[in-house]
Amino acid sequence: MQGENTSFDEIKNLLASGDFAQAFSLSKNFARENIADYNLLERLFKRIQKSGALLSLKPVKLAILADSTTQFLRPIISLFCALRGMNLEIYASEFASFKRDILDENSDLYAFKPDAILLLPSVRNFYFAENFSADEFVREYISFWEILKARTSAEIIHANFDLPTFEGILAHSSKVSRAFALRSISCKIFEEAQTRGVSILDLSLLQAQFCGQWSDSRLWYTARQHPSLNALPVVCDAFSRILRAKFFASKKVLVTDLDNVLWGGAVSELGLNGIVLGSPSAQGEAYCDFQRYLLSLKNRGVLLSVVSKNDLADVEDVLKNHSACVLRQSDFVAIKANWNLKSQNILELSESLNLNLDSFVFIDDNSLEIAEVKSRLPEVECVLMQGDVCDFVERLSGFDFFDLLDVSDDDILRTKTYADSLLRKDFSAKFESADDYLKSLEMTCEVLDIAKNVSRVSQLFMRTNRFNLTDSRLSESALSSLNFSDDSLFAKCYLLSDKFGSLGIVGALIAKKSDKNSAWEISDFAMSCRALSRNLEHFMMLDFCEFLKSKEQEEFLASFVLTEKNASQKDFYKTLGFEKICENGAKEIWKASIKNLKISSPKILRKA
Amino acid sequence: MSATSNLIRSAKIAFMDDKLQKIQSIFRELFDDDSLQISPDFSQKDSVDWDSLMTVKIALAVESEFGVKFLVEEIANLKSVSDILKKLQ
Numbered sequence: 001m002q003g004e005n006t007s008f009d010e011i012k013n014l015l016a017s018g019d020f021a022q023a024f025s026l027s028k029n030f031a032r033e034n035i036a037d038y039n040l041l042e043r044l045f046k047r048i049q050k051s052g053a054l055l056s057l058k059p060v061k062l063a064i065l066a067d068s069t070t071q072f073l074r075p076i077i078s079l080f081c082a083l084r085g086m087n088l089e090i091y092a093s094e095f096a097s098f099k100r101d102i103l104d105e106n107s108d109l110y111a112f113k114p115d116a117i118l119l120l121p122s123v124r125n126f127y128f129a130e131n132f133s134a135d136e137f138v139r140e141y142i143s144f145w146e147i148l149k150a151r152t153s154a155e156i157i158h159a160n161f162d163l164p165t166f167e168g169i170l171a172h173s174s175k176v177s178r179a180f181a182l183r184s185i186s187c188k189i190f191e192e193a194q195t196r197g198v199s200i201l202d203l204s205l206l207q208a209q210f211c212g213q214w215s216d217s218r219l220w221y222t223a224r225q226h227p228s229l230n231a232l233p234v235v236c237d238a239f240s241r242i243l244r245a246k247f248f249a250s251k252k253v254l255v256t257d258l259d260n261v262l263w264g265g266a267v268s269e270l271g272l273n274g275i276v277l278g279s280p281s282a283q284g285e286a287y288c289d290f291q292r293y294l295l296s297l298k299n300r301g302v303l304l305s306v307v308s309k310n311d312l313a314d315v316e317d318v319l320k321n322h323s324a325c326v327l328r329q330s331d332f333v334a335i336k337a338n339w340n341l342k343s344q345n346i347l348e349l350s351e352s353l354n355l356n357l358d359s360f361v362f363i364d365d366n367s368l369e370i371a372e373v374k375s376r377l378p379e380v381e382c383v384l385m386q387g388d389v390c391d392f393v394e395r396l397s398g399f400d401f402f403d404l405l406d407v408s409d410d411d412i413l414r415t416k417t418y419a420d421s422l423l424r425k426d427f428s429a430k431f432e433s434a435d436d437y438l439k440s441l442e443m444t445c446e447v448l449d450i451a452k453n454v455s456r457v458s459q460l461f462m463r464t465n466r467f468n469l470t471d472s473r474l475s476e477s478a479l480s481s482l483n484f485s486d487d488s489l490f491a492k493c494y495l496l497s498d499k500f501g502s503l504g505i506v507g508a509l510i511a512k513k514s515d516k517n518s519a520w521e522i523s524d525f526a527m528s529c530r531a532l533s534r535n536l537e538h539f540m541m542l543d544f545c546e547f548l549k550s551k552e553q554e555e556f557l558a559s560f561v562l563t564e565k566n567a568s569q570k571d572f573y574k575t576l577g578f579e580k581i582c583e584n585g586a587k588e589i590w591k592a593s594i595k596n597l598k599i600s601s602p603k604i605l606r607k608a
Numbered sequence: 609m610s611a612t613s614n615l616i617r618s619a620k621i622a623f624m625d626d627k628l629q630k631i632q633s634i635f636r637e638l639f640d641d642d643s644l645q646i647s648p649d650f651s652q653k654d655s656v657d658w659d660s661l662m663t664v665k666i667a668l669a670v671e672s673e674f675g676v677k678f679l680v681e682e683i684a685n686l687k688s689v690s691d692i693l694k695k696l697q
Contacts, residue, residue, distance in 0.1 A: 039637060039669060046640055071661050222683045223664045 011044065015051035023053065028083050032398075035237065036212055038076065038229035045079035057087035058247060063114035063154070064090060065098035068122040069224040076233050080240035084400065085248060095224075102144050105151060114154040116243060118201070119144065123161040123182065124226045130176075134184035138192060145198050153481040155246045157239065158193060160186045162203040162227065165215055197476050199242050203227075206234055245403040246475060249463045251381065252359040253333075254297060254402070255346055258308040258315060260365040261385050261392075262294075262327065263287050267314045278324020286389040291326035293393045301411025302402050303333040303353070303418055307345040307362070312337040333418045342369050343376035352425060353418055354529040356465060356565065361401050410456055410504045420500045421530055427500075438534060438603040441498040445539055446607045450491040450508060451484040457493050457508045464526045465565035467537065469558075469572065472524040488513035490520070490547055494540055496531055496604070506531035509540050511556070520548060521589075522558035535602035541576065542601070545594050554595070557581075560588045627674075627696055631689060634669045638662065651688035666692070 011030060014023035027044060034040050048054065060081065064070050070092040078088045091112040093101040098119075101109040119141070145156055161182045174180060186204055193200050207214050207227070216228035227235065259266045264276025264283050276284045298304050304327070308315060315337040319329045329335065333353065336345040342362070350357050357379040364370050370382045381401060385392055404411070424441070431437035450457050454476050461474040482491060494507035506528040513520050522544070527537055548556055558573055563586065574580070577598040578590035628648070636644045639657050652658045667683045670676065670692055678686070682695065 039665065043637065043640055069661075218678070218680050218683065219664065219668075221680050223661060225664075229665075229668060 012047055015047055020053040035233045036230045041079055041233055042075045045075045054087040057085050060086045061089045061115045063109055063117045064092045066120040067125050072225050077236040080236045084240045084244040102147055110151055116155045117148055119158045122226050124220050128178040128181050132181050134188050137185055138188040142192055145196055153478045156198045157201055157242055158198050159201040159203050160189050162207040201239050206238055241400045241403050244400055250404050251361045251401040252355055253303045255305050255307050255362045257364040267318055268310055272317050283389055288326055290392040297402055298331055300404055301414045305333050306335040307342050308337050309339055310337045333415050343373045354532055424500055443498045443604040444607045445604045446495040448493050450493050453493050454479045456505045460508050461526050466529055467527040468566055469525040470561045471563045507536050507540050520556040538599045539602045539604045555593045558590045562586045630673055638665055646689055648690040
C-alpha cells in the first residue's frame with residue numbers, strides 16, 4: 001500500500017458504499033501523504049463523520065484544556081483519532097478559562113467525565129518575567145495534574161512548549177530570555193511527568209522535525225491559533241498515537257527477514273565476511289543502526305523473531321561471529337531459518353508463543369513474501385522494507401505498532417521469559433500426563449496487592465485478550481482510583497515462578513461488593529497467555545474463595561463479556577460449576593456457591 | 609480609442625471571471641458544497657458557515673492560490689467576495 005497515491009474521491013466512494021474498513025485503510029495513507037493540507041484533512045473528517053463510520057469506533061471522551069482556540073484543532077484531532085480506532089467526544093474549556101475549570105470541582109469539565117485530558121498551554125501566552133523560576137512555574141502544572149487525577153480517572157496528556165522560533169537564534173543562549181526559560185520548563189516537566197504517570201505531547205520535538213512554516217503570527221493575532229495550520233495535523237497525529245497507546249494494546253512480536261533487511265546481500269551466497277554490515281560501508285552502518293533500533297524495541301518488551309529462508313548454520317554464524325552484528329541470538333525469542341512457507345513459520349510461532357496472530361508484525365524486503373503472508377494470515381501486519389536501508393528506521397517507527405508509553409521491568413525481561421517458555425515446551429514433551437508435567441514444573445505463586453503493582457497490572461489488562469473475561473482495559477489511572485483500603489474490594493495480582501524462572505505478574509483478579517447486602521462479584525479477571533494451561537486461573541479462583549470464606553460468604557457472582565478474542569473461554573465459568581443467571585447482549589452474569597465449585601487443586605505452591 | 613478601451617474592459621471582465629471561478633472553487637471546498645454559486649456580492653451574511661474561523665481559512669486558501677499576502681487588518685475586514693477581489697486587483 002505504501003507510496004500509492006490515494007485519491008479523495010476513492011475514499012468518498014468507499015465511505016458512501018459503507019466499506020469503512022477499506023476507506024480507513026486508504027484514509028491512513030491519504031492523511032500521511034497530505035499531512036500539511038489542513039483544509040483537505042478537515043474535509044476528509046467531515047466525510048467520515050457523515051458516513052456514520054465513527055459509530056463503530058471506541059468512544060473516547062477527551063477534554064481539551066487550552067488557553068487558545070481549539071476550533072481548528074478539533075476536526076483534525078478527531079480525524080487522526082478516528083483513523084486509530086477512536087471516536088472522540090470533545091469538551092473544550094471556555095476560552096482561556098481552563099484553570100478555573102480545573103480548580104472548580106463543580107465545573108462542566110468534571111460533569112463531562114473525561115477519559116483523557118489534554119493540557120495545552122500555548123507558548124504564545126508565555127511571557128518572561130525577571131523573577132521567573134522554572135520550578136515554581138512547573139509547580140502549578142503539577143498541582144493541576146494532581147487535582148485532575150484526584151477528581152477524574154482520566155489519562156492526562158500535557159503538551160510541553162514548543163520554542164519561539166520567531167525570536168531569533170541568539171535569544172536561546174541568554175539566561176534572561178523567554179527561550180531559555182521555556183527550555184528549563186520543558187526539562188522540568190519531563191522529569192515530573194515521568195514519576196506522576198502523565199504523558200507528554202512533545203511539541204518541541206514535533207517542531208524540530210517539521211519541515212515548513214511552524215509558526216504563523218497572523219493566525220495567532222487574528223484567530224488565537226498556534227502553531228500554523230500546516231503544522232497542526234502533525235500535532236494531532238502525534239497526540240492520537242499517545243491516545244492509541246493508552247487505550248489499545250500494542251503489537252507484541254516483530255518477525256523479521258534477514259538478507260537485505262538486517263544486513264545487505266544473501267549470507268548463503270556471500271558468507272559471513274561477504275555480507276554488508278558495519279563500517280566502513282555507508283550501507284553497512286545503516287544496517288547496524290536498523291539493528292540498534294530493533295534492539296531498542298526488544299528492550300521495550302517487543303519480542304523479536306527471525307523467519308528467513310536460509311540455512312540455520314549460516315544464520316547462527318552471523319549472529320554469533322560477525323563483529324558488527326548488533327543483534328545476537330539471545331535477543332531473539334525464536335529463530336526460524338528454513339525453507340518452509342513464511343506464513344507457516346509465523347503460524348507455528350503464534351502457537352508456540354501462545355500469542356494471537358494480530359499481535360504480530362512481519363517485515364521483509366521481498367514483496368512476494370509479504371503477499372504470501374498477507375494472503376494466508378490477514379491478521380498479521382506486514383511492512384515491506386524495500387529501497388534504501390537508510391530509511392528503514394523511519395519507515396518502521398512511522399507506524400504506531402510498537403508505541404508504548406511506559407516500560408516496566410516485565411517488558412525488559414519479556415524476551416527471556418518467552419524464550420524460557422519455549423524451553424518448558426520442549427521439557428513438557430517428555431511427560432505422559434499434563435498433571436505430571438505441571439507437578440514437575442515446581443510452580444510457586446506469590447499473591448500481591450494490585451495497589452502496589454498498578455503499572456504492571458494495567459498493562460496486563462491492556463495487553464491481554466484471550467483470558468480477559470470481561471474485556472477489561474483498566475488504565476493506570478483507573479486502577480489507582482480504586483479505593484484499596486475499602487473492605488468491599490478484593491484486588492490481587494499473581495506472580496508465578498517455576499523451576500525455569502519467574503514468569504512475572506501474570507494474573508489479576510478484582511472483585512467488588514456494591515453495597516453491604518449485595519453479593520461479591522468478580523468484575524475483572526485476566527491472565528497472561530504465557531500462564532495458560534498451568535491452572536493458575538484455578539489457583540486464583542481458590543484464592544478468592546479463601547477470601548470469601550474469611551468473610552463468611554458462600555455465594556458469589558462473576559461477570560463475563562464475550563468478545564471475538566476471548567471466545568475460547570466462553571465455557572470457563574460453566575466448567576467450574578457456575579450457573580448462568582442473566583445474559584444481556586455480550587454480557588453474562590454467573591453465580592456460584594463455593595461448596596459446588598468443581599476445581600481440583602492446582603499444582604501450585606502458595607508462597608508466603 | 610473607444611475600441612481599445614472596450615477591449616481592455618472585456619479583457620478585465622474575462623480576468624475577473626477567471627478569478628471568480630478560482631474563488632468559487634475555494635469556497636466550494638471550504639464550505640463543502642459542490643453546487644455553491646458565488647458572485648462578488650456574496651458575503652458573510654449569505655452563509656451561516658461563514659464565521660470568523662472561516663474568514664481565516666478563506667484568507668489562507670486565497671493566499672496560496674493567488675500568491676498574495678493579507679495584512680492582519682485585511683483579514684479582520686474580509687467580509688465578502690468583493691473584498692477578496694479588491695485585494696487581487
